[in-house]
Amino acid sequence: MTTPSYLTDQDLADLAFGAAVLGTGGGGDPYIGRLLAQQAVSEYGPVELVGLDQVGDDALVLPVAMMGAPTVMVEKIPGRDDLQAVVRMVEARLGRKATHLVPIEAGGINSLIPVAAAAQMRLPLVDADGMGRAFPELQMVLPTIGGLSATPMALADDKGNSVVLDTVDNVWTERLARTVTIEMGCSSVLSNYPLEGALAQDNLVGGSLSLCREIGSQVRAARERHHDPVDAALGVVDGTRLFTGKVVDVSRRTAGGFARGSATLTGTGEHEGSTLELQFQNEHLVATVDGVVRAVVPDLICMFEAESAAPITTEGLRYGLRAVVSAVPCDPRWQSAAGLSLVGPSAFGLDVEHRPIASAAAEGA
Amino acid sequence: MRIGIDVGGTNTDAVYMDGNQVVATTKTATTEDVTSGIVAALRELDRSAAVDMSQVKAVMIGTTHFTNALVEARQLAPTAAIRLGLPATAALPPFTDWPAHLVTAMAGRHYLCHGGVEFDGRAISPLDEDEIREAARDLKSNGARSVAISSVFSPVSADDENRAAEIIRSELTDVMVSLSHEIGRIGLLERENATIINAALRELAPTILDSLAETVRAAGIPGRLYLSQNDGTLMDVDFARRYPVATFASGPTNSMRGAAFLSGVADCAVVDVGGTTADVGILVKNFPREAGTEVNVAGIRTNFRMPDVTSIGLGGGSIVRQDTADLTIGPDSVGYRLRENALVFGGDTLTTTDVAVAAGLVEVGDPSQVRHLSAPLLDETIATAARMASDVVDRMRTSEDPIPVVAVGGGSFLVPDEFDVASVVHRPQHYAVANAIGAAIAQVGGEVDRVFPVEPGQRAEVVAQAKDEARERAVAAGADPNTVDIIDVDEVPIAYLPGNATRIRVKAVGDLVLEG
Known part of the structure; x- marks a missing residue:
C-alpha cells in the first residue's frame, strides 16, 4: 500500500503553474481555479490524491469541470454549491454515490476545479485526467475513443438552473451543452463521463495532476537556484525544445466562436536565421520551422517566456516576446486512427500531415 | 502659468511652466509626511526671480500619500464590501486572497447580496432591496464607515450598483460609498479589490487634500489644485475626494509623458536609466501603452490602468564584472552608495559610472582613479550596456520598424547615440524633472x-x-x-x-x- 498523498496550499500554486503549461496556450486562466481550490482546501482541509492504479473496480469516478468563455469566468464566479450540485445530479441519475472525482483536462482552469469540488465533498481525487492536455470541446477526450458516452451529463448554472443531458453521441453532447451554457450566461459547471472503476483505469491518463505539480515545483526550484526554468519544465514533461526566438508578427480572427490566428517567430542563438510559424485556435495547434512541420496537435505545443518560463497563452502572444517553443508527446492513444480523427489536425480544419513528435525527435537526433 | 509636482520615493520634483516653456525647476528630498517636502519644493521654486506664484492658474500634483497609507496600513477607514451577484460568485467572497493584516487594518467585512447581470445585460437575480437595507444596518452597527459596492458585470450595466448606493445613502447618511463600475474594468475580483482600497482611503482623502490645498494657498497660489492619475490624466480635488485610489502609480506615467513632451515626440520608447535599473515604456500618441496584466498593489491583485514598463538591471551604479571570459553588467548595483563605493569616488567597486568616466562619456568624481582601466574593458562594457538597452527597447516596440528613443535619467549616458532598433535618440534638456513636467502637462x-x-x-x-x-x-x-x-x-x-x-x-x- 502506498501512503496517501495530499494536495496542500503550496501544491495548488505549483499545480496551477503546471496546468498553464499543459494548457498549451488555452484552457482558461488557472487563477480563478486556483483560488476556488485554495478557498475549499482552507475551509475543508487537504484533498487526498489517489493513483489511477489505486482505483478499485467498484469505484464510481466522476469528472467535474467548468464550461464557457474565460472572459466571463473572471467576472461571474461560480456559486458556493454549484460543483456539488452537478455531482449529486449524476449520482441521482445513476442511483449510486461517487467514490472519487477526477479532472477531465490536465490543462488550464479545469485542472483545479475538481480539487475544489473534492475538498467540498470530502471525496478523494484521482491523479489522472481525460486527455493529458487541454482541448476546446467536450467530445475531445480519451473516453470518446474508448466508446464511452459523455452522458448522463449534468450541467448547472449559478442561478440554480440545471439540465441532465442524454445524447446519442458525444458530439451532440458538446453541441447541446454549449447552447445551454450560452443561455446560462456563457458559464456553467458540469459533470460528465461517469466512469466505473475498470473503465476509469482504461480511459484516463494517469499521473497528470502530480505531473502538473512537479512542473510547478521544478520551475520554482530552478528559479531559486538560478538554473534555466524552461529546461526544468521540459525535463519533467519529456519535452523537446523546438525553437528559441522572438515573436515578430501575430494575427488573429474570430471564427465560429473560436479565436483563431497565427504567429511568426524569428530565431535567436542556435536558431538564428530560422523562422517558426505557429497556428492556434484557443490552443497552439501547429509549429512549422522553415516550412517543415515540427509539431502538430494532438502533440502538445508548449510556449514559454524564454527567461521566466511563464507559459504564453494565445491571448498573451504579442510582438517582441522572447519565447521558447517546445513539443511534448501526447498520450499514445491519441496517435491511433480514432484519436487522430477526433483531435488530429483535420478536426481543427487544418490541412497538415500528422507527424508524431517522438519521430521528429528521433530524426533530429 | 502652471506648476507640476511629482512626489517620488527619493525626490520631490517641481516645475514652473509658462505655457509649454519650462521656466524654473527644483528637486528636493521627499519627506516622510510628503506634504512638508511639497512645501519645501514650492518655497524653492519661489526663490527664482522668474516665478510669480500669483500668476499660477493650476497646480498638478502626483503624490504617493495614498499608496503609502495602504502599504503601511495606516489610517484606513473601517470598510464593508457589498457584492451583488448571488447566487453566483459565492464561492469566492470579497477579500479572497488578501493579505490578512490589511483586512484587519480596515476591519474588512463583507456582504453577499442578490443582483448583478450576465455578459449581455440580462439579470442574474433581481436586486433585493430589503437585503441591502439589512446589510446597511448590520455594517453600521459593526462600525463600518465606508462601503464598497461591486456587482457582476457592472461595466455592462451599473443599474444595480447605483440603486444599492441610493438605498445605502438613504439608510445611512454618514457613510461613504464607492462603486466598482466607476473604478475598474472587467474582472470581478480585481475591480472589487480596487474599489475596496478606494473605500478604505476615503476617510483619509479630505485630510490630505485639504492640507495640499492649504499648502498651495499658503504659497500664494490663486489657481486650482489637480491630482495626477495612473493613466496620465488629471482629476480635480472633488473627484480625488471620491476616488483617491486613482492617484496610485502616477509617477512612472508622469515621467514618461514628461520625457516625450521635452523631446517633442508623441510616439516613442522612453528609456529612464537610474542608479540600479533602466525602465523602458512605450508612448503612443503621448500616452503610455498600458500593461494588459493584473497589477499587485501592497499584495492585492487589481486591474488598474498601469503603464507597461519593463525594467532591467542596468544603471549608473550597476556592478561590472569580468571574472570569467564574459563581461557582465549588474543586475546588482551599489545603488545609493555610488558616492562611496564607485572607483571614481575612492571606493573599490567597478561600476558602469567608472567606465563612463574613463571613456569620457560623463564627468563625475576623480578620473585619475579609473585611468588604469584597459581600452578593451571600456569598449566591451559600453557595447554590453548598449546591447542591453537595445534589447529591451526591441522587446517593447510593437513592430519591426525602428522607433524614436528618448533617453532620460541620471544613468542615461549608458544609452548609445545610435543603435539598430532606434530611429533616433533624443536627450532632452530638463530630463531630471521629466516627471514633474509630466504632471504639469497632463x-x-x-x-x-x-x-x-x-x-x-x-x-x-x-x-x-x-x-x-x-x-x-x-x-x-x-x-x-x-x-x-x-x-x-x-x-x-x-x-x-x-x-x-x-x-x-x-x-x-x-x-x-x-x-x-
Whole structure:
C-alpha cells in the first residue's frame, strides 16, 4: 500500500503553474481555479490524491469541470454549491454515490476545479485526467475513443438552473451543452463521463495532476537556484525544445466562436536565421520551422517566456516576446486512427500531415 | 502659468511652466509626511526671480500619500464590501486572497447580496432591496464607515450598483460609498479589490487634500489644485475626494509623458536609466501603452490602468564584472552608495559610472582613479550596456520598424547615440524633472470598457457609440470639448461568446479648461 498523498496550499500554486503549461496556450486562466481550490482546501482541509492504479473496480469516478468563455469566468464566479450540485445530479441519475472525482483536462482552469469540488465533498481525487492536455470541446477526450458516452451529463448554472443531458453521441453532447451554457450566461459547471472503476483505469491518463505539480515545483526550484526554468519544465514533461526566438508578427480572427490566428517567430542563438510559424485556435495547434512541420496537435505545443518560463497563452502572444517553443508527446492513444480523427489536425480544419513528435525527435537526433 | 509636482520615493520634483516653456525647476528630498517636502519644493521654486506664484492658474500634483497609507496600513477607514451577484460568485467572497493584516487594518467585512447581470445585460437575480437595507444596518452597527459596492458585470450595466448606493445613502447618511463600475474594468475580483482600497482611503482623502490645498494657498497660489492619475490624466480635488485610489502609480506615467513632451515626440520608447535599473515604456500618441496584466498593489491583485514598463538591471551604479571570459553588467548595483563605493569616488567597486568616466562619456568624481582601466574593458562594457538597452527597447516596440528613443535619467549616458532598433535618440534638456513636467502637462480623460454585442454590419456604429461615450466622459471630467481626441481604441472579440460579442475599450483625452 502506498501512503496517501495530499494536495496542500503550496501544491495548488505549483499545480496551477503546471496546468498553464499543459494548457498549451488555452484552457482558461488557472487563477480563478486556483483560488476556488485554495478557498475549499482552507475551509475543508487537504484533498487526498489517489493513483489511477489505486482505483478499485467498484469505484464510481466522476469528472467535474467548468464550461464557457474565460472572459466571463473572471467576472461571474461560480456559486458556493454549484460543483456539488452537478455531482449529486449524476449520482441521482445513476442511483449510486461517487467514490472519487477526477479532472477531465490536465490543462488550464479545469485542472483545479475538481480539487475544489473534492475538498467540498470530502471525496478523494484521482491523479489522472481525460486527455493529458487541454482541448476546446467536450467530445475531445480519451473516453470518446474508448466508446464511452459523455452522458448522463449534468450541467448547472449559478442561478440554480440545471439540465441532465442524454445524447446519442458525444458530439451532440458538446453541441447541446454549449447552447445551454450560452443561455446560462456563457458559464456553467458540469459533470460528465461517469466512469466505473475498470473503465476509469482504461480511459484516463494517469499521473497528470502530480505531473502538473512537479512542473510547478521544478520551475520554482530552478528559479531559486538560478538554473534555466524552461529546461526544468521540459525535463519533467519529456519535452523537446523546438525553437528559441522572438515573436515578430501575430494575427488573429474570430471564427465560429473560436479565436483563431497565427504567429511568426524569428530565431535567436542556435536558431538564428530560422523562422517558426505557429497556428492556434484557443490552443497552439501547429509549429512549422522553415516550412517543415515540427509539431502538430494532438502533440502538445508548449510556449514559454524564454527567461521566466511563464507559459504564453494565445491571448498573451504579442510582438517582441522572447519565447521558447517546445513539443511534448501526447498520450499514445491519441496517435491511433480514432484519436487522430477526433483531435488530429483535420478536426481543427487544418490541412497538415500528422507527424508524431517522438519521430521528429528521433530524426533530429 | 502652471506648476507640476511629482512626489517620488527619493525626490520631490517641481516645475514652473509658462505655457509649454519650462521656466524654473527644483528637486528636493521627499519627506516622510510628503506634504512638508511639497512645501519645501514650492518655497524653492519661489526663490527664482522668474516665478510669480500669483500668476499660477493650476497646480498638478502626483503624490504617493495614498499608496503609502495602504502599504503601511495606516489610517484606513473601517470598510464593508457589498457584492451583488448571488447566487453566483459565492464561492469566492470579497477579500479572497488578501493579505490578512490589511483586512484587519480596515476591519474588512463583507456582504453577499442578490443582483448583478450576465455578459449581455440580462439579470442574474433581481436586486433585493430589503437585503441591502439589512446589510446597511448590520455594517453600521459593526462600525463600518465606508462601503464598497461591486456587482457582476457592472461595466455592462451599473443599474444595480447605483440603486444599492441610493438605498445605502438613504439608510445611512454618514457613510461613504464607492462603486466598482466607476473604478475598474472587467474582472470581478480585481475591480472589487480596487474599489475596496478606494473605500478604505476615503476617510483619509479630505485630510490630505485639504492640507495640499492649504499648502498651495499658503504659497500664494490663486489657481486650482489637480491630482495626477495612473493613466496620465488629471482629476480635480472633488473627484480625488471620491476616488483617491486613482492617484496610485502616477509617477512612472508622469515621467514618461514628461520625457516625450521635452523631446517633442508623441510616439516613442522612453528609456529612464537610474542608479540600479533602466525602465523602458512605450508612448503612443503621448500616452503610455498600458500593461494588459493584473497589477499587485501592497499584495492585492487589481486591474488598474498601469503603464507597461519593463525594467532591467542596468544603471549608473550597476556592478561590472569580468571574472570569467564574459563581461557582465549588474543586475546588482551599489545603488545609493555610488558616492562611496564607485572607483571614481575612492571606493573599490567597478561600476558602469567608472567606465563612463574613463571613456569620457560623463564627468563625475576623480578620473585619475579609473585611468588604469584597459581600452578593451571600456569598449566591451559600453557595447554590453548598449546591447542591453537595445534589447529591451526591441522587446517593447510593437513592430519591426525602428522607433524614436528618448533617453532620460541620471544613468542615461549608458544609452548609445545610435543603435539598430532606434530611429533616433533624443536627450532632452530638463530630463531630471521629466516627471514633474509630466504632471504639469497632463490632460483630462474619459474611458469606456464594455462588452458590446456587435451584429453583422454594425461594427462601425458600435465603435462610434463607444467613442461618443468616452468623449462625453472626458468633457464631464473637465476637458475642453474642442480639444477632445480619441487616443486609444481596443477591440477584442470574445472566444466562446455568441453574437460576436466584443470587448471594446475606448479612451478620450482633452486639454484642461483653465479658468481665470
